[in-house]
Amino acid sequence: MIKLKNVQKIYRTEHVETHALGGLSLSIAAGEFVSVMGPSGSGKTTLLNITGLLDTFDRGSYLLDGRDVSGLSDRQMSKLRNAMIGFIFQSFNLIPDINVFDNIDVPLRYRGWKAKRRREAIEEALGLVGLTSRIKHLPSQLSGGQQQRVAVARALAGNPALILADEPTGNLDSAMAMEIMDLLERINQLGTTLVMVTHDPELANRAQRQLHLLDGQLIDMDFSDGHKPLFVEEEAISAAAE
Amino acid sequence: MLSYQLKNALNSIRNNPILSGLLICAIGLGVAMSTASLTVYYIYSGDPIPHKSDRLFYVQLDNWELSSSSNPQDETAPPTQITYRDLLGIMESDIPTHQSGMVATYPTVHPSGVDQRPFRAKTRMCYADFFPMFEVPFRYGSGWDRRADQNAEPVIVLDAKTNDKLFGGANSVGRTLRIEDREFSIVGVLDPWRPKPRFYDTFGRNATREPEGIFMPFAFVERLELDNMGSTICFGDFDDEFAAFLQSECSWIQMWVQLDDDRQREAYHGFLNAYAQQQKKLGRFPRPLNNRLVPVMSWLRDQEVVPDEAKGVLLISLLFLVVCSVNLIGILLGKFLARAPQVGVRRALGASRFSIFTQHLLECELLGVCGGLLGLGLSIAVLQFVNQSLDRGGLFALDGMMIGAGVVLSLVAGAVAGIYPAWRICRVAPATYLKLQ
Numbered sequence: 001m002i003k004l005k006n007v008q009k010i011y012r013t014e015h016v017e018t019h020a021l022g023g024l025s026l027s028i029a030a031g032e033f034v035s036v037m038g039p040s041g042s043g044k045t046t047l048l049n050i051t052g053l054l055d056t057f058d059r060g061s062y063l064l065d066g067r068d069v070s071g072l073s074d075r076q077m078s079k080l081r082n083a084m085i086g087f088i089f090q091s092f093n094l095i096p097d098i099n100v101f102d103n104i105d106v107p108l109r110y111r112g113w114k115a116k117r118r119r120e121a122i123e124e125a126l127g128l129v130g131l132t133s134r135i136k137h138l139p140s141q142l143s144g145g146q147q148q149r150v151a152v153a154r155a156l157a158g159n160p161a162l163i164l165a166d167e168p169t170g171n172l173d174s175a176m177a178m179e180i181m182d183l184l185e186r187i188n189q190l191g192t193t194l195v196m197v198t199h200d201p202e203l204a205n206r207a208q209r210q211l212h213l214l215d216g217q218l219i220d221m222d223f224s225d226g227h228k229p230l231f232v233e234e235e236a237i238s239a240a241a242e
Numbered sequence: 243m244l245s246y247q248l249k250n251a252l253n254s255i256r257n258n259p260i261l262s263g264l265l266i267c268a269i270g271l272g273v274a275m276s277t278a279s280l281t282v283y284y285i286y287s288g289d290p291i292p293h294k295s296d297r298l299f300y301v302q303l304d305n306w307e308l309s310s311s312s313n314p315q316d317e318t319a320p321p322t323q324i325t326y327r328d329l330l331g332i333m334e335s336d337i338p339t340h341q342s343g344m345v346a347t348y349p350t351v352h353p354s355g356v357d358q359r360p361f362r363a364k365t366r367m368c369y370a371d372f373f374p375m376f377e378v379p380f381r382y383g384s385g386w387d388r389r390a391d392q393n394a395e396p397v398i399v400l401d402a403k404t405n406d407k408l409f410g411g412a413n414s415v416g417r418t419l420r421i422e423d424r425e426f427s428i429v430g431v432l433d434p435w436r437p438k439p440r441f442y443d444t445f446g447r448n449a450t451r452e453p454e455g456i457f458m459p460f461a462f463v464e465r466l467e468l469d470n471m472g473s474t475i476c477f478g479d480f481d482d483e484f485a486a487f488l489q490s491e492c493s494w495i496q497m498w499v500q501l502d503d504d505r506q507r508e509a510y511h512g513f514l515n516a517y518a519q520q521q522k523k524l525g526r527f528p529r530p531l532n533n534r535l536v537p538v539m540s541w542l543r544d545q546e547v548v549p550d551e552a553k554g555v556l557l558i559s560l561l562f563l564v565v566c567s568v569n570l571i572g573i574l575l576g577k578f579l580a581r582a583p584q585v586g587v588r589r590a591l592g593a594s595r596f597s598i599f600t601q602h603l604l605e606c607e608l609l610g611v612c613g614g615l616l617g618l619g620l621s622i623a624v625l626q627f628v629n630q631s632l633d634r635g636g637l638f639a640l641d642g643m644m645i646g647a648g649v650v651l652s653l654v655a656g657a658v659a660g661i662y663p664a665w666r667i668c669r670v671a672p673a674t675y676l677k678l679q
Contacts, residue, residue, distance in 0.1 A: 045673075049676075052590065054589070054590055054671075054673040054676070055671070055673045074594055074595045075595075075596065078592055078593060078594035078595075078597070079592070079594070081591075081592055082592025083592075087590050087591070087676075089676055093583075093586075093587045093590075093676060095584055095587060095588075097257050098253065106587075106588060106592075107592050109243070109246045110243075110588075110592035110593050110594075110597065111592060112243065166676075
């Protein structure tokens with residue numbers, strides 16, 4: 001599904017160059033559930049943005065479902081993103097002034113589906129996340145967990161092959177976080193490839209494979225001796241403190 | 243997709259009613275000023291009789307003396323009007339399809355009603371051809387015929403307003419009206435008629451005035467010794483008597499002819515030159531031949547019918563609209579950039595840059611159209627004020643063309659205000675804002 005080869009991303013300001021990804025290579029198969037961990041600034045979100053066609057890269061190559069995305073126009077990129085990728089964000093990113101139905105409708109509108117097909121897809125996605133009764137509610141009328149479930153429904157409604165989740169439980173309490181994780185696992189079991197960025201080792205462990213990023217590079221992690229890398233311990237401490 | 247973008251644009255306008263209201267008012271003011279001044283300019287500069295303006299000619303004969311000029315601004319130009327003697331001379335021609343000398347007078351009307359008091363009425367002294375030549379519409383009856391001109395028959399035509407005033411709008415054909423010391427028989431009543439501008443007599447800034455209320459055979463100028471209401475320029479001495487005035491070198495009569503093709507035009511121009519040569523033999527027309535046939539639109543240009551004020555106000559109004567639109571760029575930019583996180587979400591969910599651009603430009607155009615509608619409403623009020631201030635009745639009014647112009651101006655204003663902000667917002671990198679929502 002995802003093949004990155006020597007992907008390099010450099011953020012440049014007038015005086016500073018930051019190597020967000022330094023020649024990263026990665027392969028994720030269709031139907032996999034992969035978690036991405038790493039300390040702040042390690043390049044997790046950059047990796048997710050590039051994978052999700054929201055950002056460009058400076059070097060290397062990226063094949064999404066076998067298609068080379070470098071050189072695609074904005075229109076082609078948008079179409080591919082719309083057709084193949086669903087996003088779930090930490091802060092839900094629902095549009096505040098439109099209701100649940102219309103929020104889930106956004107990607108389907110850009111896909112150009114007819115009204116009947118859109119309605120069916122929205123109702124099905126809402127049924128899956130258990131929010132059918134909130135279809136006319138505004139995001140502000142929902143709890144955090146419900147908002148994230150709407151975001152999941154929005155990501156799901158177009159039946160994408162790949163879902164990218166950027167700390168999807170970061171703004172939720174632990175019970176709600178488990179609920180969302182259960183939901184994501186169910187979605188993955190239905191065949192959707194899932195890539196999830198998280199700081200929480202417990203949630204990361206629920207993925208089939210864990211990737212660890214440090215300074216824009218994937219690092220080899222072998223926890224067989226019971227030791228954990230320093231950043232995982234730091235994150236665990238800060239998560240516990242919160 | 244367009245309907246979805248329209249829906250998003252409408253939502254955005256509704257979600258910020260105060261800001262949207264201010265934007266609409268700003269565009270509305272600009273459109274109101276521009277449309278109102280454009281309408282005034284359009285009325286002044288329009289072709290009043292488009293389907294035959296190239297066949298109607300104003301006649302100029304150069305009877306002027308050598309030692310002075312009739313026109314200080316253009317010494318080579320012949321006088322703008324002709325003398326009574328020359329009128330009678332050239333009216334002998336049978337070349338034009340239609341021809342009429344004319345002049346405005348101000349005789350006293352004595353209505354027959356017991357409760358109606360005498361009043362002075364603006365009256366056009368003209369020939370029978372005036373009506374078919376200028377395609378004057380009739381409600382009742384018709385104009386008089388050429389025989390009435392030749393025999394000075396006491397007939398008149400009333401305009402709709404005068405007929406309303408004197409006869410309550412009823413068919414007054416066949417009734418009589420006392421003007422000065424004579425009874426005139428009414429032969430026709432006009433439908434409302436208002437050439438814009440009033441091309442047949444533009445003197446003394448008359449181009450925007452209404453046509454006269456009464457039309458009377460020219461022969462009664464002499465019979466009733468009616469004074470000319472318009473301009474009169476003379477050279478040489480003459481006695482005070484009216485008969486002497488008529489025989490003088492005073493130019494005070496407008497002359498129009500209809501010539502339907504080049505051959506007819508050349509023949510008539512030849513006739514005028516032959517007439518001038520004949521007059522030279524009589525000791526008149528001392529200058530070189532300089533007789534002119536000027537088509538309607540050229541005549542209006544020569545007469546500078548469009549006042550400099552109208553041009554100036556139009557320019558200022560359009561600049562005002564541009565300033566309004568340019569000022570809105572900053573406000574719209576702020577509004578759109580505040581929405582960047584939402585745009586980031588839409589981009590992540592599949593919206594292309596073009597789609598974001600069109601949605602935001604559509605929002606600006608909607609604001610422009612709302613502003614345009616407000617502006618058109620305001621411009622009607624502005625034009626009513628202008629009409630009242632200048633005593634021009636309903637002359638300056640929006641027609642289909644001007645409403646269309648107002649809509650186009652509002653769309654242009656929306657585009658001017660919106661293109662840059664829409665372009666900026668469509669260029670934002672979605673990834674930058676997704677974490678900020």
